[in-house]
Amino acid sequence: MADHYNTYKLSSFAGIAAEVMGVELPETFAPAIPWITSILKARLGGKADRALLYHADAVGQHIWQQYTSLFAPVYAETSLAVPFISTVESVTPVAHASMYTGLEPEGHGIQTYVRPKLECATLFDVFIALGLRPAIIAGEDSTFLHIFAGRDMDYYEEPNAIAIQEKAKELIKEDKYDVISIHTFDYDSAAHHYGPDSKEGLHAIATAAHGLYDLTALIRSEWKDHRTLLTYSPDHGQHLTMGGGGAHGSKMVEDMNILHFFGTVGKE
Numbered sequence: 001m002a003d004h005y006n007t008y009k010l011s012s013f014a015g016i017a018a019e020v021m022g023v024e025l026p027e028t029f030a031p032a033i034p035w036i037t038s039i040l041k042a043r044l045g046g047k048a049d050r051a052l053l054y055h056a057d058a059v060g061q062h063i064w065q066q067y068t069s070l071f072a073p074v075y076a077e078t079s080l081a082v083p084f085i086s087t088v089e090s091v092t093p094v095a096h097a098s099m100y101t102g103l104e105p106e107g108h109g110i111q112t113y114v115r116p117k118l119e120c121a122t123l124f125d126v127f128i129a130l131g132l133r134p135a136i137i138a139g140e141d142s143t144f145l146h147i148f149a150g151r152d153m154d155y156y157e158e159p160n161a162i163a164i165q166e167k168a169k170e171l172i173k174e175d176k177y178d179v180i181s182i183h184t185f186d187y188d189s190a191a192h193h194y195g196p197d198s199k200e201g202l203h204a205i206a207t208a209a210h211g212l213y214d215l216t217a218l219i220r221s222e223w224k225d226h227r228t229l230l231t232y233s234p235d236h237g238q239h240l241t242m243g244g245g246g247a248h249g250s251k252m253v254e255d256m257n258i259l260h261f262f263g264t265v266g267k268e
Contacts, residue, residue, distance in 0.1 A: 060237020
């Protein structure tokens, strides 16, 4: 069978999040995917007023296909699994810029692995302009801390996925942010060194999956008066190299095809 690319583009991500939260985006952003937002809003019984956007870096759809059980904690707390296609190049700055600007790479200007501060409007800017309070929690030297820098929002830099998890729990309990965006790249790092199917890489995937599950349980108790949108949204995948490590940035389906999960917590 020939390789097949997924249809939905990452540039729709911002539109989906905004539509579910009842936020109008500038016309420059790609529109939401209506059937996704309709299902999510129906399950919420209205629009979301909170969002937890969890980005586990470099988790490709082929990993889900081979090791589906690792994602059981994500399945437990989400209701939709939607195939998406990454950007060209299939690297973190390009892909996440498209996810948060609603633009293709030629539109937002990041087309290779460079990490300038984005000068165009991002989903974060739209939230801030409306009086919403977003925050980013990310690993040390994360792309998120570079390309989304300089906004009137809070940034938390942590050394690893466990520390990111603890900071996220702390912020959920403080209950002062409307949107928490999390970026972990423990799997990406492990896969580069040991291979996409390595025990180190698969352990990182399991850690992220359980991380989302635990944060959702906390949201259910700490944000019980809110309607919350959940996403588990990787940026690209990773393929095995001749040397036994992992790489990405190509047009191979292992790099390009990814799976996003969407869920809701709150009134129905």
